[in-house]
Amino acid sequence: EPEVTQTPSHQVTQMGQEVILRCVPISNHLYFYWYRQILGQKVEFLVSFYNNEISEKSEIFDDQFSVERPDGSNFTLKIRSTKLEDSAMYFCASSQPGLVGSGELFFGEGSRLTVL
Amino acid sequence: RKEVEQDPGPFNVPEGATVAFNCTYSNSASQSFFWYRQDCRKEPKLLMSVYSSGNEDGRFTAQLNRASQYISLLIRDSKLSDSATYLCVVRYNRKLIWGLGTSLAVNP
Numbered sequence: 001e002p003e004v005t006q007t008p009s010h011q012v013t014q015m016g017q018e019v020i021l022r023c024v025p026i027s028n029h030l031y032f033y034w035y036r037q038i039l040g041q042k043v044e045f046l047v048s049f050y051n052n053e054i055s056e057k058s059e060i061f062d063d064q065f066s067v068e069r070p071d072g073s074n075f076t077l078k079i080r081s082t083k084l085e086d087s088a089m090y091f092c093a094s095s096q097p098g099l100v101g102s103g104e105l106f107f108g109e110g111s112r113l114t115v116l
Numbered sequence: 117r118k119e120v121e122q123d124p125g126p127f128n129v130p131e132g133a134t135v136a137f138n139c140t141y142s143n144s145a146s147q148s149f150f151w152y153r154q155d156c157r158k159e160p161k162l163l164m165s166v167y168s169s170g171n172e173d174g175r176f177t178a179q180l181n182r183a184s185q186y187i188s189l190l191i192r193d194s195k196l197s198d199s200a201t202y203l204c205v206v207r208y209n210r211k212l213i214w215g216l217g218t219s220l221a222v223n224p
Contacts, residue, residue, distance in 0.1 A: 041216070042203075042214050042215065042216040042217065043154075043160060043203065043214040044214070045211065045212065045213075045214075048210065055210070056210060056211060089157075091159055091160070104150075104162045104165075105160075105162070105212070107159035107160055107161065108159060109158065109159050110158075110159055
């Protein structure tokens with residue numbers, strides 16, 4: 001069964017450092033997303049990506065964050081200068097073309113980021 | 117009012133019990149509704165979509181009341197493996213808005 005894969009599964013970093021989280025979406029999916037979930041809190045939308053550009057982003061997704069699809073398979077989230085409050089589980093997701101009527105996102109297992 | 121609101125629980129029920137979760141949403145123009153399941157420290161997975169006429173998938177029944185902006189999930193004959201957090205998700209245009217989730221523990 002095709003799946004979304006994420007690396008690393010856990011990253012510990014010092015405040016102020018840059019972090020890149022990597023994702024390989026399902027190959028025939030065209031919409032890609034990053035979500036985050038702070039421990040004990042709800043899943044929060046960060047950004048959606050389609051046709052090589054950001055289609056939507058939340059207030060959380062400020063100038064410290066960027067996304068990239070550097071090749072045909074990877075989808076990355078970069079945090080330029082991490083803050084303590086960036087500590088969370090970051091989920092990558094992908095979906096089939098056209099989200100209208102469909103809420104099925106396929107999630108990766110997540111990358112846990114711990115900022116010290 | 118929160119965009120999507122759920123009772124966080126936890127709900128502790130014995131095996132075989134019937135349990136119901138509720139969810140309310142604030143945007144009356146919301147277009148689609150879903151229940152996701154999330155196991156502890158795992159990724160969310162779609163459990164079922166929620167249709168206006170109500171829909172059933174095995175032991176799971178979902179209902180939508182657009183007038184009251186209310187969604188429900190009923191689990192019958194609960195199993196130990198149903199223990200998880202159940203997330204109510206509402207779509208407006210291309211944006212999915214997530215509830216905090218309701219925690220369920222099914223006990224032997």
